[in-house]
Amino acid sequence: MSDNSLYFKNSMAGLIAVAIVIFGAKTFFVGSSSSGKIDNSTLEERIQPIGQVYLEGEVDVAAIAAVKPKAVVKKSRSGEAVYTASCAGCHSIGIAGAPKTNNKADWAPRLKRGMDDLVKVAISGKGAMPPKGTCGTCSADELRAAIEHMTK
Ligand code: HEC
Structure with a gap:
């Protein structure tokens, strides 16, 4: 056995180990269903952005602004x-x-x-x-x- 093939064997073993770790981590974090498919609805939910931008006209801002908080009625003392x-x-x-x-x-x-x-x-x-x-x-x-x- 030459030094070269020993080196190849070692690096292959390393790669396999890394692959196992990555696969394990993927199964752990993403989870796998029995069909092997990832449920798209939960996936989309997970990758939702934290905030959302509404462009002018998309939302009726005037209607939101028109909702007045209940007036704070300070009861005056006698x-x-x-x-x-x-x-x-x-x-x-x-x-x-x-x-x-x-x-x-x-x-x-x-x-x-x-x-x-x-x-x-x-x-x-x-x-x-x-x-x-x-x-x-x-x-x-x-x-x-x-x-x-x-x-x-
Ligand atoms: C620390 C004592 C003190 C307290 C407490 C106090 N007063 Fe007086 N007040 C006086 C004195 C002394 C005068 C007379 C002032 C003067 O004519 O020079 C006076 C005068 C007044 C006058 C007549 C002012 C004028 O133009 O002649 C009113 C009205 C009045 N007080 C309302 C109140 C009300 C209402 C409270 C409570 C929310 C109050 N006071 C609490 C001491 C006090």
Whole structure:
């Protein structure tokens, strides 16, 4: 036996080994059905691109855009709830000269200026009265309800 044929034998054995490994891997990953055919539908599913491009006109974009998400209806707090949580601390006993809750003498001159003006001042704050009366998340309507609650 010459060196050449030994080399040929060894490389053939190597090739066969590689072929077995590849075949094994193919059967493992792709799977083989009993008929030896690969089911095309599952194959197509597997090789689907991750994303798909829609060209203009292909899809009715306007119809999709017209679908509005359900409006988030923020339920506003009652005047009493806002007052109790944020205003009562000062206004119930008149801390730092705050007009006392439901005290006509304290509120009458202020109410003369009109509710709109009181809401405006409540939002911006005045003297010892902090902006929004410490209710940072209060809307103007909620502040108005709270003022109405303490000026009854
Ligand atoms: C830290 C104490 C404090 C808190 C809390 C507070 N106030 Fe006041 N508020 C005052 C003081 C003091 C005044 C008087 C300010 C002045 O006339 O100089 C006042 C005055 C007001 C006035 C009259 C403003 C004017 O133009 O005369 C309104 C309206 C008012 N507060 C609304 C509110 C509302 C609504 C809340 C709660 C959301 C609130 N306040 C919470 C201290 C407070």
